[in-house]
Amino acid sequence: MICCLDLEGVLIPEIWINVAKKTRLKELEITTRDEPDYDKLMRYRLGILKRERIRLRDIQTVIRGMSPLPGAKAFLAKLRKRFQVIILSDTYYEFAGPMMEKLGRPTLFCNRLSTDKKGFIANYHLRQKNGKKEAVRAIKGLGFSVVAAGDSYNDISMLQTADRGILFRPPAKIVKEFPGFPVTVTYRELLAAFLKDC
Ligand SMILES: [Mg+2]
Incomplete structure (x- = not known):
């Protein structure tokens, strides 16, 4: 998994x-x-x-100047002890670098930004459309089962494509719109949701 x-x-x-x-x-x-x-x-x-x-x-x-959410680093370390973890994000390598260092260098699949000569962001480049969902689909294609967790609209197709999807601290309107996913609020609950059936 x-x-x-x-x-x-x-x-x-x-x-x-x-x-x-x-x-x-x-x-x-x-x-x-x-x-x-x-x-x-x-x-x-x-x-x-x-x-x-x-x-x-x-x-x-x-x-x-930012830090991971309180408890995030310890949660991720615990999860990585049990499973291989891939972070699927719509952010950019140019943004995420320092945060990955603070999280213990997990694997990250995200996107790239390009800048002009003066250092202004010129454009953003997605590796593919629906990158999170396509990554889950591809990993399943390799014969793995996938459990995915996210908090937002851009995670829903990833959660739906995974064998199991988990919501973490989602806004109320997402819970209402997509009532099928278990909702977790603490990292303890999130870890337990990943461990369910294992
Ligand atoms: Mg999010």
Whole structure:
């Protein structure tokens, strides 16, 4: 069995919300929890960064000041003792690097950003459409069973494709819309949900 975990909202705080706080740009607080259309969301974010002259390195400075969610590192270490874990995220390697270090360097599948000569984010590059779901499908194709956990709209197809899906600290509207998944709030509950039937 392979465990697939979302990153933001499950192991680390929402990167964009922290960037919004540090830059005092309320407009950047909108996340996949609010806007299910990821391309629309990213175009909107990159437009704001360009307008406000915020470079990639400015965002990286904010991220270096962030810590994993309390208890996340210990939870991940416990999970990795029992299973192989892959983190499936819609974030970018350029953002996630310092946080991966703080989490003990787990395997991360995510995406890339490109910058222009002045260091402004020019574009984002998804390896494939529906990367989380496709990763789960591919891992299952290798003969593994997959249990996946996430907190947000961009995790739902991953949870549905996995053999078992678990919600962790989801917003109430997601619980209402997708009542089929077990809902966990603490890392103890999340670990127990992964261990169920093992
Ligand atoms: Mg998330």
